[in-house]
Amino acid sequence: MNKRTQPKWSWKKSAATAVLSVSLLLPSLVPAKDVYAYGSSLPAPSSTVLTEAYSYASNSFTNFFVNTNGGSAGELKRAQSLFTLARNYIAGDTTTSYKDRLVYWVKQTLNSTAHMPDMHGGIDMRQQQYYLITLALIWHTPDLKAAFTTAEQSRMLLMAKAALAAGAYVTADYNASGVLRTDASRITMDGDPNCWPQGNPNWTEAVLGSFLAGAYIVGVSNVGSFLNSYDHASFKTELSAAGLTDVYDSFNLTANATVNGYVNNIDNNDTAGKPFFRGKKLTDFYADPFRFYYDTTGKFTYTELATEGDQVGVLGRAKEFATTDAYGVRDSLGYVLHGLNHSIGNRYLIDFMGDWSGTSSSTQRTDIENRMKVGFSDVLGKAENGYWNISNGNFYYDTAQDEIYYSFFRSLADDMGLFKQVLFRDNFEDANYTGWTATGAWSILSTEPTWSGSTTQQDDVVQLPAASGVATLISSYSGSNYIVYAPVKVSAWGTSAYRNVGIVGKYVNNNDYYVMRYKQDNGMLQIVKYKGGSTQILKETPFTWNLGTVYQLKGVFGSDGKLDFYVNGGAAPKLTATDTEYLTGNAGYYASFTNAKFDDMLVTGR
Known part of the structure; x- marks a missing residue:
């Protein structure tokens, strides 16, 4: 469904005023409350x-x-x-x-x-x-x-x-x-x-x-x-x-x-x-x-x-x-x-x-x-x-x-x-990630207690084992101006260096994309640009990430080059940067040497 610009709702009072002058037991004689003018200022379906x-x-x-x-x-x-x-x-x-x-x-x-x-x-x-x-x-x-x-x-x-x-x-x-x-x-x-x-x-x-x-x-x-x-x-x-x-x-x-x-x-x-x-x-x-x-x-x-x-x-x-x-x-x-x-x-x-x-x-x-x-x-x-x-x-x-x-x-x-506007969603409840493009040893875990709500019922999530090196799981959605929402939980950090977890935007290929991630090696949230397989840190800030805790990641990937990284909400992003090299590309997940679990990706318009 296309999201249209919200119109301003405006109203004008009419000069007419209804006055009750008869018994309400005489319904056909009760006047309407004729008070407002109508028009195209109201939103249409x-x-x-x-x-x-x-x-x-x-x-x-x-x-x-x-x-x-x-x-x-x-x-x-x-x-x-x-x-x-x-x-x-x-x-x-x-x-x-x-x-x-x-x-x-x-x-x-x-x-x-x-x-x-x-x-x-x-x-x-x-x-x-x-x-x-x-x-x-x-x-x-x-x-x-x-x-x-x-x-x-x-x-x-x-x-x-x-x-x-x-x-x-x-x-x-x-x-x-x-x-x-x-x-x-x-x-x-x-x-x-x-x-x-x-x-x-x-x-x-x-x-x-x-x-x-x-x-x-x-x-x-x-x-x-x-x-x-x-x-x-x-x-x-x-x-x-x-x-x-x-x-x-x-x-x-x-x-x-x-x-x-x-x-x-x-x-x-x-x-x-x-x-x-x-x-x-x-x-x-x-x-x-x-x-x-x-x-x-x-x-x-x-x-x-x-x-x-x-x-x-x-x-x-x-x-x-x-x-x-x-x-x-x-x-x-x-x-x-x-x-x-x-x-x-x-x-x-x-x-x-x-x-x-x-x-x-x-x-x-x-x-x-x-x-x-x-x-x-x-x-x-x-x-x-x-x-x-x-x-x-x-x-x-x-x-x-x-x-x-x-x-x-x-x-x-x-x-x-x-x-x-919802552009893409996947909850993995079909127990597969068909339609996604994977690098690394991703798999579906069907016994994860649900992360939202009061129950302990089991959910399907997609996960990466801690022994895996840099891995991406890229969705079929590609665009130029969108927001990625993704809950993520790290159950264990691997023993090798370069332990990361995050979300990907504007993925062009496996060497060129943006990633918003937590780097456990140095305890930093980062906005990173991959270019030709090499990394360029655009912004970073210290952060404490706890094992076993579900974090709500949100990444804004704007057509104006805006890159905003949120963790667990907030009025302002944890990190913001601007880079216009990649104009369009796919949304996805990212991890390395981390037992990371992801669920319920949602991609919306800005």
Whole structure:
């Protein structure tokens, strides 16, 4: 996928202001929050992912009820297909076929029980969040909204109100009596107990995002009036009369008084010093939706120190690489991707509505943007090359390619400037290095305990024995402007002189290339140019390298001659040099008289 330049997102307020002047029980009369102008300043999806969205945008939601984990990755991908078509239109592509496909399938979700979500407020919201965001985009894009009948627009508004009611019901931290709720007391509208809003982002990002989308349709300033006057029995009557059968069936499984007790008392609890969610009141939400998102959800998604990528050791790695679940340790790429996927959907929505750039909490905005940069840089290699997971008491190996919605997630992350273009990757899990060019006695070791994560499962790595002289293992990728990421571990130094380990860039042949290495003979990190088989040290600095420790090496090989060498991240490289002799060449590994092990090479654009 081509990475395009991140456009500046800009917004203009319109002169129009929506004022709630009628009962929220009359959905067709509630005005839209018509506040922003739209245009090509919004990022458009790539043509590749747009084509995929067009072909996949059939929105068939399968509803699961009591005591089940509802939804599926297929449903999420369909919802993200609709979202992709909507953001493509908003970015200025009004191609009739794309618009018609979007409108047709959204109409199906509003008019057909075979394609209708249930809005129960639990795990299903991981699929339905992007659907609700799509409704919010349509609602605030006049010519898209005009493609729907008055009755269909009323159903959209009812969907939004259902998301608000369900979200408030399961997320409110205090019950009707002002008693702090336990996780076990949080049950969805359809009775599913799998609710853990105080826990992990794969849930909280989706549920709060659904609440946000509902609020942006109803109108942020109208949310309190709706929740305070909410009557579950009356709302179910509205759902039934409007033909939203699946939502009605979900809501009908919880007693009226139970729902009313939680939803109607949020403001009372706020006033009594028992705030709505994670220490924040609903009034905080009205005042600044971004800040409410940041304080209750966003900052809890990126809570760990990065172990890979551009900023190793910096705060921002995703929480679900280092959290717990009912079975103990959770360290899961799959759950992380869910959480980050919903996180960037929320960022897009909040920014679309002007509340990201428009917040007065600029310090918090900078903080979450920095955390996201760290978190996405950290997850890229794990996602592309694979990761040993533990969750729900089980071990499993996972790559991004196992998540069928990943292309849409990847596209939005690219457009937000959070991912780099992946040019090459190899994790050696096929137990060979076919396609690489080897000099020296390289081999595959299949019994190496994995280097990343909390498990001790075994990984395939490529290694060189300590007795081998200068050896290179050169990948098939060749370019002029790229970054090489490679974790490496030295298990033993050989007895001969000239003990080195490192990464190669701009490899022309076995006599001409650049290498960024650690030279154990004299304890130096070095940037070295091989020319005609002879070495020229361009830069060096002292460094201590410990046996048995995994080091994250990163080498920048620029088209401008820039050579930057990082070890375990850092804001600045350990070494930097400039040399323009080799304009293009391959990436690879390098070692001599060292039992060196390498894994998970990733090559990206700069």
